Amino acid sequence: MFIYIIIALLVTLLAISYPRFDRDSKSLAYCLAFVVLFVFVGFRGANVDLDYRDVYIYFSNKVPDARYMFRDFPGFLNHLPPPELSFCVLVSLIKTFTLNVVPYVVFIYAFFSVMLKLKALRQLTQDEVFGFAVLVWFSNLFFLQEMTQMRAGLAASIFLLAIPSILEQNLKRYVLLILLATVIHRSAFIALPLYFLGTRSINFKFWVIAVIAVFVMAKMRIDMLSIILDYNVPILHHKLVIYQKIQGWTKFEVNLFNVIIILQFLAACVLYWKREVVLPRCPHLYFLIKVCMISVMAYYFFVRIPVFAFRLSDFLGCVTIILYPMLYYVLKPKEMGQLLVVGIAWCTMLLNLFHNNLMKPYYMCFFD
Numbered sequence: 468m469f470i471y472i473i474i475a476l477l478v479t480l481l482a483i484s485y486p487r488f489d490r491d492s493k494s495l496a497y498c499l500a501f502v503v504l505f506v507f508v509g510f511r512g513a514n515v516d517l518d519y520r521d522v523y524i525y526f527s528n529k530v531p532d533a534r535y536m537f538r539d540f541p542g543f544l545n546h547l548p549p550p551e552l553s554f555c556v557l558v559s560l561i562k563t564f565t566l567n568v569v570p571y572v573v574f575i576y577a578f579f580s581v582m583l584k585l586k587a588l589r590q591l592t593q594d595e596v597f598g599f600a601v602l603v604w605f606s607n608l609f610f611l612q613e614m615t616q617m618r619a620g621l622a623a624s625i626f627l628l629a630i631p632s633i634l635e636q637n638l639k640r641y642v643l644l645i646l647l648a649t650v651i652h653r654s655a656f657i658a659l660p661l662y663f664l665g666t667r668s669i670n671f672k673f674w675v676i677a678v679i680a681v682f683v684m685a686k687m688r689i690d691m692l693s694i695i696l697d698y699n700v701p702i703l704h705h706k707l708v709i710y711q712k713i714q715g716w717t718k719f720e721v722n723l724f725n726v727i728i729i730l731q732f733l734a735a736c737v738l739y740w741k742r743e744v745v746l747p748r749c750p751h752l753y754f755l756i757k758v759c760m761i762s763v764m765a766y767y768f769f770v771r772i773p774v775f776a777f778r779l780s781d782f783l784g785c786v787t788i789i790l791y792p793m794l795y796y797v798l799k800p801k802e803m804g805q806l807l808v809v810g811i812a813w814c815t816m817l818l819n820l821f822h823n824n825l826m827k828p829y830y831m832c833f834f835d
Contacts, residue, residue, distance in 0.1 A: 468820055470829045474507065475816055478605050479809055482598030493594065500601060501585055508613050509577035512830040513569070516615045523569045523617075530555045532562040553650045554618060570832050573617065580613050580621040584788075587627035591789045593748055599792035599808045606816035607727070608788060610825045611781050619778065622652035623785040629658070630751055630786075634666050654782050661758060669753040671739050674760040678732060678767075685723060685767040726818065728766050728780070730811070734790055735759045741797045749793050755786045762786070 481496055488496060513519045526548040536543040536559050547555045557575065561568045588600045612620030629644035641662050648655035735756045738745055746752050762783035769776035791811055795804035819825045 468826070468828065471816070471820055471826065474503065475602070475605060475813065477503070478598070478602045479813075482602045482809070483805060485598035486595040497585065497589070501581060504585075504605070504609070504613075505577055505581045507829075508581060508609075508617075509574045510831045510833070511573070511614065512832050513835050515827055515829055516610075517825070518615045518617075519569065519573070523572065526550050526554075527558045527568045527572070530558040530562070533559045534563070535559075551618065551650065551653060570835075573832075576617040576621055577613065580617065580624050583621070583624035583628055584613075587624060587630075588788065590631055591627065591749075591751060592792060596748075596792040596795050596808075599795060599805070599812075600788055602809065602812045603791045603815075604788045606812040607819060608781065608785055610816075610819050612785075614826065616778065616781070618652040619654060619782055622648040622655040623782055625651065626655060626658050626782075627785055627788070630754065633662055633664075633754055634750055638662060652782075654779055657779070657783070661754075661761075664754055664757045666751055666754040669739070669756060671756075674757060675736070678760055678763050681764045681767045682723070685770040723767070723770070725766070727815065728763055730815075731759055731784060731787055732763050734787070734794065735763075737797060738790060738793055745793050745796050748796060749789070751789070752793070755790050758783055758786045759790055 478500070481500060485493065485496060511519075513524070529546075529548040531543055531546055535546075536556070543559075544552075554572075557572060558568050561571045565571070584604065585601070588604070589597060592600045608620075608623070612623055625644050625648035629641045629648075632638075632641035632644070642659065645655060645658045648658065738752065739756055742752060749755070762780045765783060766776050766780040769779060792808055794811070795801070795808050798804040798807055
C-alpha cells in the first residue's frame with residue numbers, strides 16, 4: 468500500500484503549491500499529474516483491483532473476434548455479454564491482433580478517463596482549489612472508478628465535462644455528451660434529466676426533507692424497488708435485474724450509516740449554509756448540491772440491491788470531487804480550509820485502503 472500513500476503525498480504537495488505556480492509551472496504540473504495518474508491506472512496488474520479478473524477478463528473471453536463481427540453483425544450482437552456495445556466492439560477489434568485483450572482495454576479507458584477528468588476539474592474549479600480537487604478525486608472515486616469500474620469512470624468524466632453546458636443553457640451539447648457517456652456506461656443515462664435541475668436557485672429544505680424521507684423508507688424497509696421493476700423502465704430495469712442476481716449470490720448487507728454517504732450530505736449542508744462565500748467562486752454550486760443529494764437518495768432508495776446502490780451513488784457522487792474542495796472557502800484563515808479538505812481526503816483514502824480494502828498491493832502489468 469506504500470505506493471498509494473506516496474502518490475497521495477505528491478498530490479497533496481501539488482494541491483498546496485499549485486496556486487503559487489506561474490502559468491508555465493501550472494501547465495507542467497498539470498501534465499505531470501496526467502502522466503503519473505494515467506501510468507498508474509493504465510499499467511496496473513490484473514490482481515490490483517476487484518473487477519479486472521472477475522469482470523473484464525471474464526466478459527472479454529466471451530466477446531467474438533472482429534472477423535465474426537464484420538461477417539455477421541446481427542449474429543455478433545446475439546452473442547455479446549452484458550457490458551455495453553462500445554466495450555464489446557473495442558474488445559473484438561483488439562482480438563484481431565492479440566488474445567491478451569484486457570491490458571489494452573485498460574490502457575485506452577485509463578487514457579481518456581484520466582485526461583477528461585482532469586480537463587473537467589480544470590473547467591469547474593479555480594486555480595486555488597484545482598489541486599485539492601485532484602486530491603479528493605484520488606482519495607475515493609479514483610479507486611472506485613478509474614481503478615475498478617473503468618467504464619463508469621470514463622462516463623463520469625464525460626458527465627463532469629457536460630456540467631458547464633447547464634450554466635450556458637446549451638441543451639444540445641449537454642445531451643450529446645450524456646448520450647456519449649451512456650454509450651460508455653448505461654448508468655450515465657440517468658444524467659439526462661439532470662439538465663433541468665438548473666443552476667440558478669435551490670429549494671434546500673425540499674432536498675433535505677427528500678433525503679430524510681428516503682432514509683426513513685430504507686430504515687423501515689419500505690419496498691419501492693418492486694414498483695420500478697414492474698414498470699420495466701428502459702436501461703434501468705436491465706441493470707437492476709443483473710444486480711439483483713448478483714445480490715442473490717453475494718448476500719451483501721448495506722450500512723445505512725455509511726460514513727462516505729453521511730459526509731456527502733453534511734458537506735452539501737455546510738456549502739449551502741456558506742453559499743454567499745462559495746457561489747461567486749463556483750457558479751455551478753446549486754446544481755452540484757442537488758446532484759449530491761440525489762446521489763445520497765440513490766444509495767438509500769436502492770438499498771435492497773447494495774451493489775447497484777453503491778455504483779449509482781458513486782456515479783452521481785462524482786460531483787463531490789468539485790464540492791469537497793469548496794470547503795476550502797468556508798474556513799478562515801485559508802490554512803484551516805486547506806487542512807479541512809486535506810483531512811477529508813486522507814481520512815477517506817485510508818478508510819478505502821485499510822477498512823474497505825478497495826485496492827490490493829500495487830504492481831504493474833509487466834509482472835503478470
